[in-house]
Amino acid sequence: MTRTRQLALLWLLAVCLLLGHNVYLWAVKRIAPDTDIMALLPVQERDPVLQASFSHMVDAAQQRLIVLVGADDWQSATRAADAYSAVLAVRKDIFAATPIGEQTQSDWLALFQQHRLTLLTAQQEAQLRDQPSQFWLDAALARLYAPFGGPKLGAWQDDPFGLFAGWVQERAQETPVRPRDGHLFVADGARQYVLLPLTLKVPALSMTAQDTVLPLLRQAGDAARKATPKVELIEAGVILHAASASGKASAEASTIGIGSLLGIIVLMWFVFHSFKPISLILLSIGIGFLGALSVCWMLFGHVHLMTLVFGASLIGVAQDYGIYFLCNRLSADEKTDSPALLKRLLPGLSLTLLAAVIGYMGLGLTPFPGLRQMAVFSALGLVFAWLTVVFWFPLLIGGRSLNSGGLVRAYGAALQRWPLLRFNRATLVAAVVFVLAAGYGIGRLGANDDIRLLQNPPKHLIDDQIKLSRLLDAPTPVQYFLVRGDSAEMVLQREEQIKARLDSLIAAKRLSGYQAVSNWVPSARTQAARRALVEQKLLAADGPLQGVAAQAGEDAQWIAATRDGLLAAATPLTLDAFLASPASEPWRHLWLGESQDAGGRVVASIVALRGLSGAAAPQVLMAAEGLDGVQWVDKVAEISSVLGRYRAYMSWVVAGAYLVVFALLFRRYRSRTWRVLAPTALASLATLALLGYGGQQLQLFHVLALMLLLGVGVDYGIFMQEHPDRRDHTPWLAVGMSAANTILSFGLLGLSATPALQAFGLTMLLGTALVWLIVPCFASHPPERTHD
Amino acid sequence: MNKIKYAPAALSLAALALTLAQPAQAVVPAAKIQAMLAKPPIMCGRFDQTKNLAGMKKPLASEGRFCVVAGKGVLWRTLKPFPSTLRLTRDEIVNYQGDRVAMRLDARTEPTVRVINNVLFSLLAGDLGQLDTLFDGEGSVDANSWNVSLKPRQAALEKAIGTIKLEGGSYVKSIVMNEAGGDRTTIVFSAIQTGEGAMSKEEAALF
Numbered sequence: 005m006t007r008t009r010q011l012a013l014l015w016l017l018a019v020c021l022l023l024g025h026n027v028y029l030w031a032v033k034r035i036a037p038d039t040d041i042m043a044l045l046p047v048q049e050r051d052p053v054l055q056a057s058f059s060h061m062v063d064a065a066q067q068r069l070i071v072l073v074g075a076d077d078w079q080s081a082t083r084a085a086d087a088y089s090a091v092l093a094v095r096k097d098i099f100a101a102t103p104i105g106e107q108t109q110s111d112w113l114a115l116f117q118q119h120r121l122t123l124l125t126a127q128q129e130a131q132l133r134d135q136p137s138q139f140w141l142d143a144a145l146a147r148l149y150a151p152f153g154g155p156k157l158g159a160w161q162d163d164p165f166g167l168f169a170g171w172v173q174e175r176a177q178e179t180p181v182r183p184r185d186g187h188l189f190v191a192d193g194a195r196q197y198v199l200l201p202l203t204l205k206v207p208a209l210s211m212t213a214q215d216t217v218l219p220l221l222r223q224a225g226d227a228a229r230k231a232t233p234k235v236e237l238i239e240a241g242v243i244l245h246a247a248s249a250s251g252k253a254s255a256e257a258s259t260i261g262i263g264s265l266l267g268i269i270v271l272m273w274f275v276f277h278s279f280k281p282i283s284l285i286l287l288s289i290g291i292g293f294l295g296a297l298s299v300c301w302m303l304f305g306h307v308h309l310m311t312l313v314f315g316a317s318l319i320g321v322a323q324d325y326g327i328y329f330l331c332n333r334l335s336a337d338e339k340t341d342s343p344a345l346l347k348r349l350l351p352g353l354s355l356t357l358l359a360a361v362i363g364y365m366g367l368g369l370t371p372f373p374g375l376r377q378m379a380v381f382s383a384l385g386l387v388f389a390w391l392t393v394v395f396w397f398p399l400l401i402g403g404r405s406l407n408s409g410g411l412v413r414a415y416g417a418a419l420q421r422w423p424l425l426r427f428n429r430a431t432l433v434a435a436v437v438f439v440l441a442a443g444y445g446i447g448r449l450g451a452n453d454d455i456r457l458l459q460n461p462p463k464h465l466i467d468d469q470i471k472l473s474r475l476l477d478a479p480t481p482v483q484y485f486l487v488r489g490d491s492a493e494m495v496l497q498r499e500e501q502i503k504a505r506l507d508s509l510i511a512a513k514r515l516s517g518y519q520a521v522s523n524w525v526p527s528a529r530t531q532a533a534r535r536a537l538v539e540q541k542l543l544a545a546d547g548p549l550q551g552v553a554a555q556a557g558e559d560a561q562w563i564a565a566t567r568d569g570l571l572a573a574a575t576p577l578t579l580d581a582f583l584a585s586p587a588s589e590p591w592r593h594l595w596l597g598e599s600q601d602a603g604g605r606v607v608a609s610i611v612a613l614r615g616l617s618g619a620a621a622p623q624v625l626m627a628a629e630g631l632d633g634v635q636w637v638d639k640v641a642e643i644s645s646v647l648g649r650y651r652a653y654m655s656w657v658v659a660g661a662y663l664v665v666f667a668l669l670f671r672r673y674r675s676r677t678w679r680v681l682a683p684t685a686l687a688s689l690a691t692l693a694l695l696g697y698g699g700q701q702l703q704l705f706h707v708l709a710l711m712l713l714l715g716v717g718v719d720y721g722i723f724m725q726e727h728p729d730r731r732d733h734t735p736w737l738a739v740g741m742s743a744a745n746t747i748l749s750f751g752l753l754g755l756s757a758t759p760a761l762q763a764f765g766l767t768m769l770l771g772t773a774l775v776w777l778i779v780p781c782f783a784s785h786p787p788e789r790t791h792d
Numbered sequence: 793m794n795k796i797k798y799a800p801a802a803l804s805l806a807a808l809a810l811t812l813a814q815p816a817q818a819v820v821p822a823a824k825i826q827a828m829l830a831k832p833p834i835m836c837g838r839f840d841q842t843k844n845l846a847g848m849k850k851p852l853a854s855e856g857r858f859c860v861v862a863g864k865g866v867l868w869r870t871l872k873p874f875p876s877t878l879r880l881t882r883d884e885i886v887n888y889q890g891d892r893v894a895m896r897l898d899a900r901t902e903p904t905v906r907v908i909n910n911v912l913f914s915l916l917a918g919d920l921g922q923l924d925t926l927f928d929g930e931g932s933v934d935a936n937s938w939n940v941s942l943k944p945r946q947a948a949l950e951k952a953i954g955t956i957k958l959e960g961g962s963y964v965k966s967i968v969m970n971e972a973g974g975d976r977t978t979i980v981f982s983a984i985q986t987g988e989g990a991m992s993k994e995e996a997a998l999f
Contacts, residue, residue: 149852
């Protein structure tokens, strides 16, 4: 007795600590769960450079928010854009707008102008090789006499052949965006748009930031609509996706949480007709949830929102222990005191906890950081709920505190009419039918490991994204070439090799272009070769300059002076100078720089692709064939393949978990052990078959749900085996209440808009219902045979 | 997510960031000049162009014909010493060397085309009201002639085209452009004809 009290007091102390920690976390530290979907995904093993390249691409994009303000005419568009910007301009603490100063242009050109002689387009280089001197003379003379001779930068003598102007134009072609009237302009056939590139100063993935930024954007949008009623707003940015994901996830978490809690309350009311047991169950679940959160926070330093969503569905499992105890208390003799009753129930209760924790630990074996956290969170939550039941329930619930209602009697009576499997012909026929039907259904299951199942942004976001990509011809951040080498020069040379191959794909309209640092800073080798070519073809004493001199009435001295003036700008442009200048700002993310990998020092960069369609990708990735240090990276395909690998791997883990649980149960149940596990195994197979009949594609999350189903189903099996006598309705009641709640909470998850969660919920819903229906059939033979 | 890049396009007449600044108090007697200018729907004539280039002793002379068609655009045909045709319409600027298209700029992708076009058209037609948004100017008017000197309000535009001086009476007589790089271009217009007969068949065909 006293020991019971001591333990209860000890547990009270522990719970107070937990509560204190939670208060500190929520009220003092004001923690917010992570909402970054990417954090759930596996980290790239074995290749730190590749991983860095991806996070580099993503980080660069993450804090950006792009807004396009479009209208039928430019004036209306700028008016609306100004109204939009004005709303955001007052919040300098949140938005760092990218100013488009007048200086941008001159600063931008200054650096390249100093090295202009070594900067040529590939086409110019080819023309220098192939075209006769006359061609260049014509070009120079045309520019000499032209009234407003095309693109021209500085005086004629700085660029007599228009080579630098051509190079700058080619660079300008890297984006369709143009400065215009102090705004950035881009257009399609129908509308003209002002582009507002915004950079967030607050972390895009924080929910607090999202709650500040989104209303501001709405205000800005309203202001723009006021200025130009027919304005079209296209907004794109990680923050929008993150906000929609976190909004959806919070809504789902609260739906599942509130749904299951309501379910528990209603069911318990029907069963016990009193609030005391209801509040006790809620207490055990609450302590489980808060305890898991505290410990997870200490272990991981952060908690992901999806963990909490998943955690909310945990209620369906955590309630089992309390319900089991309460149902037994209800049916036990009033004279049995609660601690004694607990002693009797403890073996079964311990096994249920162990089995569930083993099930969850299976999830922890995946390389998905998110799943690991969910597994730890869930296992901890169960342990805390279980300890609460074991330490407190016997003290709080006396022998006389529970009365059952009529519903319980009716439900209990149903058990008598349940078929009981025996070794006879009927069972054999049923088994054959089941094997055939399940086999056919499972055979129809396809598989789908698309990463998009993890995230399902609202249609308008996707539409905006597509439209924006089309208008801006922006490169995709998830498919690119990763280039590596021992030195920066080697990397630039390798970039040039892959670019040469991509040029033919551009000619074949498979791509619209590429972005690379070497577009701006050619390798030293290339710069030297081009300079030599220019000197030989254009600057030679008998070259085209001589013809120009003859036409303009100048002499050899003039030729020499012009030549010297040009050669003054022939020093090679270095990578460092480029990276240090403001001109490189939009391209710096392509240069990964130096890092260490297994092979020692490595320099790496990214060649990003524009206008790559999914259909062309297989051809484009072939471009890297046989090129040293050039690797095709396709993050989407890679994640999908990882999802697929783990779907297969987790299927084995599930099978393994059955074996482990079997071994665990065998010590207690011996020859009856199979009866504990069979209902869950059969229900899992039947669920898969039903999914197959329903035309579902199998994905990792179905398999993960089967893992959880093992944890739940074993509970029911154990409850039934602990009380083999069919006339004892206690376990049947516990199973019924637990299953009804689990079905309720996961049924709500089955309504989730995120395909992954929906798969999870649906599997749990079907599986739990089936275990509930099957479990009585596997009861042991009652001691006294009832002939029916 | 998308990365946005923007590299300012650089074109000689490309006004890079042309803010529609509030028109300053114009010291250009624009109204008087406008009143003096004849604004025919079609106007063609001869031009003589002299370029004084930095680093060259002698000026370079060229001559040719030009046409300005209201609402259509400008045709600029250099005949001597090298034939070359420049056609500026609302949607594009095309440069022909003989029959070959040497350069084409599309207004849909290069909004500066419209600016260039607008500036040129306004210059040739003497439409100072249009120019006011882009240029600061000062000028004087007497009985039947006027002159204006224009300075771009924007540093970027000034870098590209420098300052412009215009002289004229009922038509623009001359344009002088002083570029920042030291090159100077002087264009003198003469033999101006207006009306349907002003344009030759081949010129009409080019539009």
